[in-house]
Amino acid sequence: MSDTAPSTRRTSPVAPASVRVPIAELSDLMVRTCLAAGLNHRAGRRVADHFLTGELRGKPSHGLAKFAFESRFFPLRQGPPEIVRQRGVFTVVDAHREIGPLSAEFAVTAAIERARRLGVGLVGVINTQRYGVLSTFTEAIAAHGLLGIAANTSRAEAVPAGGASAVLGVNPLSFALPTLGEPLSADMGTTLAPMGVLWEHRRSGNPLPEQCFVDAEGSPTSDPHAASSAIVFGDHRGFALSLLLQTLTGSLFGFPMGSDVDSTWGTGYAFIALDPTFAAPDQDAAAANTRLAEQLRAAAAADGTWRLPGDRGRALEAAARTNGTIAVPGPLLARLSARSAGDFTSD
Amino acid sequence: MSDTAPSTRRTSPVAPASVRVPIAELSDLMVRTCLAAGLNHRAGRRVADHFLTGELRGKPSHGLAKFAFESRFFPLRQGPPEIVRQRGVFTVVDAHREIGPLSAEFAVTAAIERARRLGVGLVGVINTQRYGVLSTFTEAIAAHGLLGIAANTSRAEAVPAGGASAVLGVNPLSFALPTLGEPLSADMGTTLAPMGVLWEHRRSGNPLPEQCFVDAEGSPTSDPHAASSAIVFGDHRGFALSLLLQTLTGSLFGFPMGSDVDSTWGTGYAFIALDPTFAAPDQDAAAANTRLAEQLRAAAAADGTWRLPGDRGRALEAAARTNGTIAVPGPLLARLSARSAGDFTSD
Structure with missing residues (x-):
């Protein structure tokens, strides 16, 4: 299966005109797309919310554009996801080509269940469609008072600095810490x-x-x-991190790695939940994380040169929701409209 | 307790003359230091081997010089390390100020035991002296066919790129993958x-x-x-990784974080072992990792611009062991000699 965008060369690289569209209308277009793909309204709403969050947090490549791209494959779903193996802290899920955010939600639920029982839950997912930003899933774990970690791989598309030969995937990583308020979350590719x-x-x-x-x-x-x-970011250190994520989403679950990741369906995902009450029942990890976050925010404010992970995205999201509309390129809006009318074949 | 080196300004920043010393002699100096601190020969040998490995792998700041520095504190040991809490996959160890490599070995054993039973073992260690390179411990985990991960924090000594205010520790990370041959390991600080x-x-x-x-x-x-x-390396991505490691060595175990890490004894360590046979009993993770390593080595050879993690260190170690001697700065050799004679007070 090929999931790359067509490489037709455009002659006019001028940004297309954007139109301001109410957020609710964009959400509605995505929900109707999901309904057309056979989802019920509740599931469609969750899928739409996921991609909308990426868009509003300032990651358009993981927002509406990704929804427009990925929704081509929505009719391929054979779901629901299924637990095919479970032993100790490990769970392996065959997602049966479910739509990405729904596969991930299934994994999050399984990870939380194991973490509550054993302290940690590690869930590997394979044979799924893709999602947008990872942090919505780690934040869902953190909302239960657990430390959430998520990563996935891709086909071999990442080269170390100075290199030409791709072996590792782009291997994004997200984590979210429970705090006394909103989770503190980070969401990063291991490529630049x-x-x-x-x-x-x-x-x-x-x-x-x-x-x-x-x-x-x-x-x-x-x-x-x-x-x-x-x-890959960060020279040899970033490369080492990418290699670790490759195995956490690969051989740890018996999933393909390197050149063996040859399609979307053979791409591994990992979701991890850790319960801090097991090692420290008398302490409040959320309070400790809040204290650390406060120290970091004070330092960032004093320096004025850096930010905490996630802060920029949350500020952008809050501003967009207050505004109520966002700017969407005309061609993208047309693609979303076509999808919502059940057109899953046009690009 | 202060464990910083004295800040006496030297007027002559010229590198001191080095002398070539047989490796066996250096090992003997370190073993005798350990005996003088009350260890038996077997434990002393393990401590010496640990710091020697860092030196031979081209990390002198984690080798003989670190041994000379850290051994000042060897007489403070109150060990042996003790498991003070164990629930599910989690183990918490009070190391009773044991010498670093011995505390870490204790944690590795506990992590492996839990991983064999539940798929994962997470061990937090506090109240320990420090060690040299982390990879000797993750490699010990990988030698059992498990994925090994280790990290620790430090006092707040790391600033994000462009920053001035340190909140996070230097937070090194190591991991080691089981292969059909030697483990593939990485060992990196999250600071440059x-x-x-x-x-x-x-x-x-x-x-x-x-x-x-x-x-x-x-x-x-x-x-x-x-x-x-x-x-911190890697701009906001490296900073996010450091933040994750801060919590894995901190609030996950109820250990201090940020400005609350105010001494060596309040510094958290984490050791993690993961058993790939739980999720994939019919597959050979070591073979899969070997295949990935071979693809990476072929790519690195084709590109000629990058290396696999750990390869440079192993090559240096092999060359040094073949040679049989290494160059040691004269003043450092004098410090090691003094220690081996039971002098734990001079700097």
């Missing part, structure tokens, strides 16, 4: 930019961000049609 | 250089590596006497 940026820029013809992608010879390029792989 | 480099350069007066440390105002400096904090 997600592959979604490459797909979208191939569509628009706009140049890629500099020094984030390489061509087949390993030369950095901003040409979305020449670029083939994303550069 | 370890604080050990700062302590040693304060001693020698040599300039620090550029762009790795900042002074109290957040200005990068190579002056070891002006520098106060280490810069």
